[in-house]
Amino acid sequence: MTKRKTDEVTGVETTGHNWDGIEELNNPLPRWWLWTLYLTIIWAIGYTIAYPAWPMISGATKGVLGWSTRANVAAEIAAHEGSNAALVAQLVSADMPTLPQDPDLNRYAIARGGAVFRSNCSQCHGSGAAGAKGYPNLLDDDWLWGGDIAQIMYTVRHGIRNTIDADALYSAMPAFGDILEPAEIDAVVEHVVSLSNPEFDAALAEAGAVVFADNCSVCHGEAALGDRTMGAPNLADAIWLYGGDRETLRYTVEFSRFGVMPPWGPRLKEADIRAVSAYVHSLGGGE
Amino acid sequence: MTSQPDQPLYAARTPIFPRRVNGFFRRFKWWIMAVTLGIYYLTPWLRWDRGASLPDQAVLIDLANRRFYFLWIEIWPHEFYFVAGLLIMAGLGLFLFTSALGRVWCGYTCPQTVWTDLFLLVERWIEGDRNARLRLHKANWSLHKWRLRVTKWIVWLLIAVATGGAWVFYFTDAPTLLRDLFTLDANPAAYITIAILTATTFIFGGFLREQVCIYMCPWPRIQAAMMDPDTITVAYRDWRGEPRGKGNVKNRKAAEAERAAIEAQAAGAGAAFYPGTPYPGQKTPPAPPLDLATSDEKGDCIDCMACVNVCPMGIDIRNGQQMECITCALCIDACDDVMARIGKPRGLIDYLALSDEADERSGAAPKPLWRHVMRPRTILYTAMWLLVGVGLLYALFIRSEIELTVSPVRNPTFVVLSDGDVRNIYDVRLRNKSGDDKVFQMNLSSEEILRISLEGQDTLNVTVPADTTVLQRVYVTARAGDTAATGDTTDLRLWVEDLSAQVRASKATTFNGRDAQ
Structure with missing residues (x-):
């Protein structure tokens, strides 16, 4: 109640x-x-x-x-591709070196390339393209194989030192641990340090210069400025892919390095390869 | 245990048949209706010349291009604070008016009130006044009733369509859209919006009416918190009207004589503010027996129900303040009309402050209007309203035609170049709000030595087309070994200058050296 x-x-x-x-x-x-x-x-x-x-x-x-949400996403992507079909067609047939002269197409390519980069490239090169140890920084002005748009496109399409694409960029540095004596390695390391670091042992570096001329200059050049045709890095600048300290350099000389990049030709559409190349070219180091 | 019957769980709406009324407030409301509806229906059709590349509609909310045009003002999405500020001003204004004058928003300008008033006008025009409508309501569904009802619904529907139709014109070019609507070329969103607003207008204005105010709107319940005894609101002078009774009508001569005497007395006192102030000296006796012979002891209310019959909310204002009352003031007009007929002063129902009750009961003059309105609360609301308003005006007038926003790229914090230089990257958005293409020159100022360069440009000039924003990647570089390169952070300012108009804008930002974390 x-x-x-x-x-x-x-x-x-x-x-x-x-x-x-x-x-x-x-x-x-x-x-x-x-x-x-x-x-x-x-x-x-x-x-x-x-x-x-x-x-x-x-x-x-x-x-x-x-x-269904999946069908909706597929339809939205298709609609998006459809609405951009004209731009995509232009991009696929564009002369890439002159792309910046067409601001609308250039803006589209860079925006599309940014998306492609973030989903395919950022795993190694970082979301900001700053790279990491062994993975090149794409923001600076230093390129192993060349930084003009054609070369970037080639690198993206075929990759580096992979076994998938026969046209992949290829070179291999010998592991000098089997070739040189430890003292010679110490000397050549000191010589390489002396090229970009004001603090070095002059006597040792002088001895290293001889070792360098005999063993390294074939690829890296007599002045150690590198050679892009074989991806040999410039050793006289301030940029190091693996590190410029003596210990890391000794490791590199002794055991060599063998950085691999997969070919993106089989995985990406032609428009995506062109777009991501344009994007990388626009990050600050494009030549 | 209980003798009470169970409460019904659901109650049907009691139909309300407001009677036609004439008077000062009714006329005022017709004017307000004409002005508010006029603004609503006509605004999208006003034109405003902004040049070739911009729309020529005076008021346009261009959602597709993310622009809001209001006469000479153009608001971009990043300036949405203007809209937010206007909404805050609207809110404060509502507080101000409510605390000073009660629910004037509800009674005069609320769209629900205005459109219901318009729908009632149509209803009265087709079906007749209160008594005719009451009869029609009770009548069987004859051909006559069907004819009147269907006519009324058709007119309502036309108004509703026009209401929904006017709304969509605010969002795109009105003449184009009107043509497209008729040729069925308009966007489906336009038809859907019109359909929804037509339905809500038809149902809310035609059938739900006061139910919207009582059950759906939160405002009536909030407003009580903003009103106090000094708020001017519609109220019944029960000290003057009670005890009410049919027998209160005196013979006209006696009434007029009494009125003349009162007016003479009031003129002598000189302080009567309300045109119909209460009888000086009259006190409400504790429920005296109703005696026609001693009519002096009765109040002015003759219980004619005029105030109830005209009320669109279906309430009796004589019961005091009620949540349902939207203070439309029609009961004032109705009662004044009756008071005039029986030879009594107007204002038995009137705009008054409840704090005046004691003064009026004792026969003293009520406080003047300005003393009710000027209170710390209303002054505070006005001050806040002005503060926001002046702030918005200031922001409006210091707006520049060119603007820039700077987003420093912090992934990575800095880049070392091959010669050891340290570079920072900034995403700079350059905004050209004018109707012409412009060439902007970028530059920087800093106490340290820094160089600026632009991605994809050989010079420091960037072409920004009319009415657009351009994203430009900007590089700032410090030479290896310089303080800016080796140190922590360096302050700098990025400048943009419109060379043709000598207008500059700038944004401060920082440069990260190698020591920056």
């Missing part, structure tokens, strides 16, 4: 709920509100028939409209 209470002023029954002496009146709801509730229930039933809703043992009911 509940005890009914009535509000004195209005004569309306209260719910008995009391907040700081204020009681809630139990006024009837408007009837249209009830209709609205029924309407929402009917709507909900129709909705669960039309759209995926009821959980089954595996999956859920599909709904008579056949609506």
Whole structure:
């Protein structure tokens, strides 16, 4: 048995709920509100028939409209590709070195290339393209194989030192640990350090210069400025792919390095290769 | 245990048939309706010449291009704070008016009130005044009733379509859209919007009416917190009207004589503010027996129900302040009309401050209007409103035609170049808000030696087309060994100058050296 209470002023029954002496009146709801509730229930039933809703043992009911988020995404991507078809066609047939002269196409290529880069390249080169030890920084002005748009496109398409693409850029540095004496290695390391670091042992570096001329200059050049035709890095500049300290350099000379990049030709569309190349070219080091 | 019957769980709406009324406030409301509806329907059709590349609609919310045009003002998405500021001003303005004058928003300018008023006008025009509509409501569904009802619904529907139709014109070029709507070339979103707004206007204005205010709108419940005894609101002078009774009508001569005496007395006192101030010296006796012979002891209210019959909310203002009351003031007009007929001063129902009750009961003059309105609360609301308003105006007038935003690229924090130089990268957005293409020259200033260069440009000039933003990658480089390159961070300022107009803009940012973390 509940005890009914009535509000004195209005004569309306209260719910008995009391907040700081204020009681809630139990006024009837408007009837249209009830209709609205029924309407929402009917709507909900129709909705669960039309759209995926009821959980089954595996999956859920599909709904008579056949609506699905996956299909929507596919349709949106197709619509997007469709709306950009003209730009894509232009990009695929564009003369890449003169691309910046067409601001709209250039902007599209760089925006598209940024997306391609973030999903395919950032795993090694970093989301900001700053690289990491062994993975080149693409923001600076130093290139192993060349930084003009044609060379970047070639590198993206065929990759480096991979076994998948016969046209991949290839070179291999010998592991000098089997060729040189430890003292010779110490000397050549000191010589390489002396090229970019003012603090070095002059006598040792002088001895190293001879070792360098005999063993390294074939690829790296007599002045150690590198050779892009075989991906030999410039050893006289401030940029080091693996590190410019003596210990790292000794490791590099002794065991060599063999950085690999996969070919993206088989994996990316032509427009994507061109776009990502344009993007990399626009990051600050493009030649 | 209880003798009370169960409360019904649901109640049907009680139909309301407001009677036609004439008077000062009714006329005022017709004007307000004409002005507000006029603004709503006509604004999209105003033209404003902005040059060839920009739309010529005076008020246009261009969602597709993310621009808002208001006469000579053009708002870009990053300036949305203007809209936010206007909304804050609207809110503060509502607080101000509510605390000073009660629910004037509800009573005069709320779209629900205005359109319901318009729908009632149509209803009265087709089906007749209150009594005719009451009869029609109770009548069986004859051909006559069908004819009137269907005519009314058709007119309502036309108004509703025009209402929904006017809304979409704010979002695209109105003349083009009007043509496209008729040739069925318009965007589906336009038709859907019109359909939804037509439905809501038709249902809210035609059928739900006061239910919207009572059950759907939160504002009536919030406003009580903003009103106090000094708020001017529509109220019944029960100290003057009670005890009410049909017998309160005196013979006209006696009434007029009494009125003349009162007016003479009031003129002598000189302080009566309300045109119909209460009887000086009259006190409400504690429920005296109704005696026609001693009519002096009765109040002015003759219980004619005029105030109830004209009320669009279906309430009795004589019961005091109610949440349902939207203060439309039509009961004032209705009661004034009756008071004039029976030879009593107007204002038995009137705009008044409840704090004046004690003064009026004792026969003293009520406080003047300005003393009710000028209160710390209203002054504070006005000050806040002005503060926001002046701030927005200031922001509006210092806006430059050219702008830049600088996002330093912090991934990585800096780049070392082959010669040991240290480079920082900045994504700079250059904004040209004018109608002409411009050439912007970039530059930088700093206490350290820094060089600036632009991606893809041989010079420091960037061409920014009219009404667009261009993203330019900017490189700032410090020579190897310089303080900026080897140190922590260096302050710098990036400048952009419109060479043709001698306008400059700048943004401060920082340069990271090798020591920066």
